[in-house]
Amino acid sequence: MNGEKALIIHQLHKTYAGDVIALKQVDLEVEKGDFFALLGPNGAGKSTLIGILSSLVNKTSGQVHVFGHDIDKHPAAVRKMIGLVPQEFNFNVFESVANIVMTSAGYHGIKRSVAAERTERYLKLLDLWDKRSAAARTLSGGMKRRLMIARALVHEPGLLILDEPTAGVDIEIRRSMWDFLRKLNEEEGKTIILTTHYLEEAESLCRNVAVINHGEIIEQGSVARLLSRAMTQTFVFDIEQPAKATGHQALGDGIQLKFMDDQLEAEIPTGVPLDSVLDFLRKENIQVNSMRAKSNRLETFFLQLVDQD
Amino acid sequence: MLALNLTAFRTIVRKEIRRFMRIWVQTITPPAINALLYLVIFGGLIGSRISEMGGVSYLTFIMPGIIMMGIIMNSYANVSSSFFSGKFQRSIEEMLVSPVSNLTILLGFITGGVCRGLLVGFIVAVVALGFTQTVPAHPLITLLVATMASVVFSLGGLINAVLARSFDDISIIPNFVLTPLTYLGGIFFSIELLSGFWQAIAKLNPILYMINGFRFGILGSSDIPLLHTFVVLLLFILFLGSIAMRMLSTGKGIKG
Ligand SMILES: Nc1ncnc2c1ncn2[C@@H]1O[C@H](COP(=O)(O)OP(=O)(O)O)[C@@H](O)[C@H]1O
Numbered sequence: 001m002n003g004e005k006a007l008i009i010h011q012l013h014k015t016y017a018g019d020v021i022a023l024k025q026v027d028l029e030v031e032k033g034d035f036f037a038l039l040g041p042n043g044a045g046k047s048t049l050i051g052i053l054s055s056l057v058n059k060t061s062g063q064v065h066v067f068g069h070d071i072d073k074h075p076a077a078v079r080k081m082i083g084l085v086p087q088e089f090n091f092n093v094f095e096s097v098a099n100i101v102m103t104s105a106g107y108h109g110i111k112r113s114v115a116a117e118r119t120e121r122y123l124k125l126l127d128l129w130d131k132r133s134a135a136a137r138t139l140s141g142g143m144k145r146r147l148m149i150a151r152a153l154v155h156e157p158g159l160l161i162l163d164e165p166t167a168g169v170d171i172e173i174r175r176s177m178w179d180f181l182r183k184l185n186e187e188e189g190k191t192i193i194l195t196t197h198y199l200e201e202a203e204s205l206c207r208n209v210a211v212i213n214h215g216e217i218i219e220q221g222s223v224a225r226l227l228s229r230a231m232t233q234t235f236v237f238d239i240e241q242p243a244k245a246t247g248h249q250a251l252g253d254g255i256q257l258k259f260m261d262d263q264l265e266a267e268i269p270t271g272v273p274l275d276s277v278l279d280f281l282r283k284e285n286i287q288v289n290s291m292r293a294k295s296n297r298l299e300t301f302f303l304q305l306v307d308q309d
Numbered sequence: 310m311l312a313l314n315l316t317a318f319r320t321i322v323r324k325e326i327r328r329f330m331r332i333w334v335q336t337i338t339p340p341a342i343n344a345l346l347y348l349v350i351f352g353g354l355i356g357s358r359i360s361e362m363g364g365v366s367y368l369t370f371i372m373p374g375i376i377m378m379g380i381i382m383n384s385y386a387n388v389s390s391s392f393f394s395g396k397f398q399r400s401i402e403e404m405l406v407s408p409v410s411n412l413t414i415l416l417g418f419i420t421g422g423v424c425r426g427l428l429v430g431f432i433v434a435v436v437a438l439g440f441t442q443t444v445p446a447h448p449l450i451t452l453l454v455a456t457m458a459s460v461v462f463s464l465g466g467l468i469n470a471v472l473a474r475s476f477d478d479i480s481i482i483p484n485f486v487l488t489p490l491t492y493l494g495g496i497f498f499s500i501e502l503l504s505g506f507w508q509a510i511a512k513l514n515p516i517l518y519m520i521n522g523f524r525f526g527i528l529g530s531s532d533i534p535l536l537h538t539f540v541v542l543l544l545f546i547l548f549l550g551s552i553a554m555r556m557l558s559t560g561k562g563i564k565g
């Protein structure tokens with residue numbers, strides 16, 4: 001990775017007709033070669049964000065750069081770089097599978113002979129070659145989704161965007177799609193962004209994640225770091241006199257202490273008992289006046305995601 | 310986004326032709342049967358009791374207008390239903406996410422509409438040959454008027470589809486505007502039959518200019534100076550074309 005950004009979003013804002021605010025001043029960066037999840041519940045603004053990236057939704061304000069190209073100044077260059085697999089099926093169901101892929105290649109300016117070769121390659125890759133002459137409406141749900149992936153890859157974009165690719169798909173198909181995407185990212189270095197409301201999907205597939213809720217990015221970073229933060233509880237102790245120690249201190253078992261003037265914050269991984277913190281306080285002769293648990297908004301958020309299913 | 314993408318243009322035209330050929334029973338046969346009925350009933354049965362109109366037999370007189378009606382209705386129907394069903398099925402998004410310019414999209418759909426319009430016009434003309442053996446007096450003018458009229462109504466169909474929210478919305482204009490205007494546009498009569506006042510009203514109808522221009526191409530005579538036909542056609546193409554381009558560039562009806 002040379003540090004070039006696949007995507008830079010700056011202060012992106014979207015208000016739909018009827019004053020529905022779907023995105024609030026969103027900032028987001030995705031590295032080239034990354035496998036990135038946009039995680040959030042229904043109505044969070046994921047599809048709106050994807051829509052703006054792929055020219056299906058007009059933004060209200062803000063800037064978007066894809067591989068260095070400004071979406072306002074060079075829309076055609078940006079569209080060449082992006083392959084979109086939308087949330088809803090959006091092909092002509094009366095067309096044949098091969099024609100749908102060929103036509104999309106044609107829209108991208110790819111000559112017919114080249115388009116025919118690539119159509120064969122990608123339909124085979126997605127296990128749809130036998131179905132090439134079938135009308136799209138005769139395909140199963142999983143095949144339709146794969147058809148949209150083949151269509152999104154035919155112009156060989158640097159950035160593949162999938163909007164809830166596995167929503168409502170059964171577990172087996174979901175796993176095989178995961179394998180396919182993982183290979184595409186690892187072996188071909190394709191940058192992939194997917195939106196999902198399954199925490200598990202982000203966890204098992206993606207390196208980095210942005211968490212979106214009510215149109216705002218509330219957290220972004222590596223999936224591992226995010227999970228550990230979500231799985232941590234913070235307790236605040238009000239203490240009698242300032243402790244001798246300052247700054248941060250690790251206590252083992254992943255417990256982190258943070259000293260402030262008359263407060264001590266203890267971050268404790270979910271499931272680890274408080275005992276060692278209490279032992280520490282006793283040993284250091286720190287008098288505690290009161291104690292409370294700090295609410296963890298990531299944990300609250302994830303519980304909300306899980307509730308949804 | 311004014312650039313013209315040739316490969317993409319060809320792709321759109323090919324897709325449009327494939328669409329109306331796939332459903333040829335719905336797109337090609339009804340206009341041919343319609344024309345046949347008009348020629349049999351108005352031309353053959355009733356026409357034989359009418360002496361002459363515009364210096365030719367009644368059947369011959371109405372033939373160009375019957376062809377033109379097929380061209381107008383089918384150009385309109387092709388673009389309005391193709392574009393609207395693209396909106397409805399969201400397959401229009403395939404174009405919006407690709408680097409195709411709006412001009413290319415517009416020209417692609419219009420060319421598709423012209424192909425269907427002219428194909429239907431040709432088939433109706435062949436049917437008409439069974440009734441009246443007329444060879445176009447001015448083949449190039451005939452083709453030019455037909456093509457330009459087809460462009461006008463293809464543009465109209467596209468604008469209609471952009472504004473439409475349901476399939477009903479794309480049948481309102483053909484049923485309540487195009488059909489009456491076509492009937493009043495001098496297919497079946499020469500406006501010289503009308504009194505001065507009604508003639509002036511009839512001349513407000515743009516379709517009158519197209520039918521008469523087309524009749525001039527085929528029969529060599531017209532109620533309207535040929536130049537007027539071309540001016541009306543050109544103005545409509547420019548006017549509707551700029552509205553359609555504007556709609557595509559703002560994403561009206563197709564973008565969130
Ligand atoms: N075309 C639209 N017009 C008005 N509001 C919309 C439109 N599309 C989405 N919204 C609203 O914007 C918000 C975000 O929606 P969306 O981006 O689809 O979320 P997600 O994909 O995360 O489920 C929701 O409140 C939704 O109702």
Ligand SMILES: [Mg+2]
Binds near residue numbers: 043047048087163164
């Ligand atoms: Mg969505």
